[in-house]
Amino acid sequence: MRTLTLILLALLGALQHHLWWGKNGLAEYHEARANVFRQQEDNQLLVERNALLYREIEDLNNGLAAVEELARNDLGMIKPGETFYRLLPAQDKPQP
Template identity: 85%
Template sequence: MRTLTLILLAVLCSLQYHLWWGKNGLAEYHEVQASVERQMDDNEQLVSRNALLYREIEDLNKGLAAVEELARNDLGMIKPGETFYRLLLTEKLKP
């Protein structure tokens, strides 16, 4: 009976080892779970960025105000009859 108990204890220890530290064990499961959560967060950020880009594309295709705003900011567009003023800040002189 004693040998049977030792054999069963050895089998139990072997199974516990494989469960906790073996291939596809709980340690690897937790690593994969954390990786999946990080990827889901990254995907949520990319979905929101894509939605913003799609809204901007739609606005550029349908509205002239967005095109004019981009032309003014990026290309320095000035309409005929407008006056452009550039304000430069002067450096404070040391006494």
């Protein structure tokens, strides 16, 4: 009976070892779970960015206001007959 108990304890110890530290054990499970959570957060950010880009594309396809805004901001274009004033911040000159 004593040998059977020792064999069962050894088997239980081996199974516990595989559960905690073996291949596909709990440590790897928690690591994989953290990776999945991180990837889901990254995917959510990308979904939001894609939605913003799709809205911008839709706006560019449907209206001229967005095209005009991009031309003004990116290319520095102004309308004919329009006067453009550029205000620069004053630079402090050191007093001698």
